[in-house]
Amino acid sequence: MPLYLFLTRGQFMAKRKRRKYELIISKTREWPVVLLTKHRDEFMEDVVEESFEKIIQMCPGKAALREELETTMYRERLRIKTMPWKADPPDDTDFWNYVKASLVSSATNKDDHAERKLLKEIITRYVNEIFSTFKPSRHRLARRIVIGGFRRLLNATKIKTLTGAITGKHTLRDKIEITGEIEQLRSLATKGIIVMVPTHFSNIDSVLIAWVIFELGLPPFIYGAGLNLFNIGLFAYFMNSLGAYKVDRRKKNLPYMEALKSYSALAIQRGCHSLFFPGGTRSRSGKIEKSLKLGLLGTAVEAQRKSFQEAEENGNDAIKIYVVPVTLNYNFVLEAPLLIRQYLERKGQERYYFEVDEYSTSYKIFTFLVKFFTKETKISVSIGRALNLVGNYVDKEGNSLDQYGNIIDIREYFMSDGKITENLQREQEYTRMLSNVIVKEFHRINKVMPSHLVAFVGFRIWRKQYPKLDLYNFFRLPVDELYIPYNDFKSAFEIIKEQIFRLHEEGKVDITDLLQQPTDVIIETGLNNVGMYHVARPIIMNNQGNIITQDLHTLYFYHNRMDGYDLEQFI
């Protein structure tokens, strides 16, 4: 892998010319995320100020404020005790001891100066934790590692010669296919702020989406990445350099949540394209997200209203924000066996759990990447049509459209009594509506792959044979007794395939070209690809030509990808 590092700058630039999409802002120093870092202090101050004001509003009076601070302190101390992480700051214990002492000493004060000061200190600490410094030089390096390194890897294995590796005939582009509204996305990124909302199945998503953003010639997006990922050395390096800010899911206290929301909202208002996974975490079930986290999405709605308000006051043009849904379509999800077990545990009675990542070392991820690049499989990324903040489509110029294609003025959604007004309940409702539209778009742009279909058909056939068993008992069936004769499988597969084509015609789902092949070929491709890296394969063909499974849990996971299309009625 380090071979390419010896490339001269000239060689690197020469390679850069081959890119399909030109950078929309060629000067690095003009990238919004670079500007944000440059004015770091001022920006952080604003974030602290805004979250501080919000919390004071929510907790009026000394008693309410103290209660909030005490809860926060209690939870933080508990977290330090039960879930310490490598990425935690070394003075964590000291700081919270200090908070405790301050709270005790200020208990009898008449005023709330001490509490206010403490709150500000806590928020400042959180904002510092969340913020990560974007370094263009490091960004370039990370990018080169991702692109150059993977290309070398790919070619070395494909061509098996060193010369082949260096000439680099095969690129990441062959492995990752980007389709959909690419031109619109590039155009809108120069006209307004993009909020990209992808589906989330795997830890690999963050790196993959960063590559996609680079490949499309867009400046880096800021995004919230789980702090647990920063525990992994390899990821931490990329994250820090790709505009990631840190989200610590262990911290559910009010000051932290508000700091996070203000951070996201203010970065958007300062012109940073941003990205968040609206499902919150990876989809444990393998289903496309059905209900989204409204918190961060709401900050985008709020940012849009604020921008209209400011524009109205100052008489300038408002910044427009565009939401772009994206689906990442895989044949495999590295963490599938773990995710689905967590999902079933939670759906059962296990209410509390601690995040344990099986795939948490750089080595494991590296070996996975080697497998990924050396086996014949593809990832497909679908870029959806851009939406405004209430869920209307927008055109290439950034105008909001009604259902008949007429241009509408989105400002008017935020108006009452003749002017733009702040109405949080209304904005909550818009956020909810927007999230419903995003979920619908996810299902619409989701690309059905042969692997998704074989998993769906196989699981449904077996599930239907045991209608009396609940899901948990069903999973206890001995897998070596389960098989489906190939012809039975094929005829069920054809029924589902037909339904997928119908849905595709109705514009309710997207399909890969692979589905245009003869059924036998599709099934073969599907069986070869679905969960191909798992030790126990979810579904394969045995020597007798029957369809069998080695792991019903992961089969269920991959089957869930086709959930939400009402296909269950056909098998």
Added chain:
Amino acid sequence: MTSNNSYNDKKRPVGVIGAGSFGTAVSMLLSKNRNVILYARNPEVVEKIKTERQLNGFPLSSNIEPTNDLEYLARECNILFPVVPSSGFRLMMHNLSPFLHPYHIVIHGTKGLEVSLGEGESLNNPDTSISRENIKTMSEVIIEESITLRVGCLAGPNLAREILQEHPAATVVASHFEEVISIGQNLLRSNKFQVYGNNDLTGIELAGILKNIIAIASGALSGLGYGVNARSLLISRGMVEMIYLGKELGGSAQAFIGLAGIGDLIATCTSPLSRNFTVGFRLAKGETLQEIQNTMEETAEGINTVHIVKKLFENSPIRAPITEAVYKVLFENLKVAKALELLMRSPFNIDINFL
């Protein structure tokens, strides 16, 4: 533009769409607080209102202006109350849509469902199966057909005649938006009319819609000459059925036990003023559905609702015995007495099991 969307501007008129009896009642309620522009589809009706200053036998306030021009209506008013039958609702919205802006607030008063099916499919076709996706409440139609998002509905025991006679009454304004609820309350409230708010828009719409099924059944019981025991049995079992169906269609049980649910149910199940009650009553007296429809002046939404709901649940595990019985009477020529016999034999065992 700016002056165009002030909701509290007292001089700005409020729009009502539909000059049926409930449209008239809503106009009269609104006219106590604001000037009203009343849209009637038929130009002759507009002329008649202008010359006679009365509608459906009731004198109209002087601050109600009739019009036949949707564009004028949408330009002058930023709050609109459509009150037209569900069968014509989508077309009306489609025609209104080009004139609507995102600042418009639309609060409808139509207690019916709409069904949209593919080509060659119909409710009468045994091969057609319908799902929740195929049926729409009126607020869903408004959002599908226009850019308006701030949508609400009116529901409750609101027999138009009693409102016009200024008897004390109340209604529910339901919307996901608090803004819409409070605007609706401010506009409709008077010393004879109380207005409650609810944020379960779908639930409140469904309560108003589903109770019409029970109203037909109640009318039929009366037509057979039965008394209060029978009616109470019907109302309380009807309530259970409504809640089951309503929850399945996306409403909450709570919506059904308020004014728009139990309140409206009692009103329509006991009043000969109710159109749906009348349909049941006349069926029991031996008239056919065709004969009844030919002589009714206004739509009884319940007939269509029974048809849709029966179709929707025919292949589902949810049991709707009252709806099925009413369906058989309306569309399969079953005698009312026979249907009642079937109902009485059906195994209702558990009193309440949904709360």
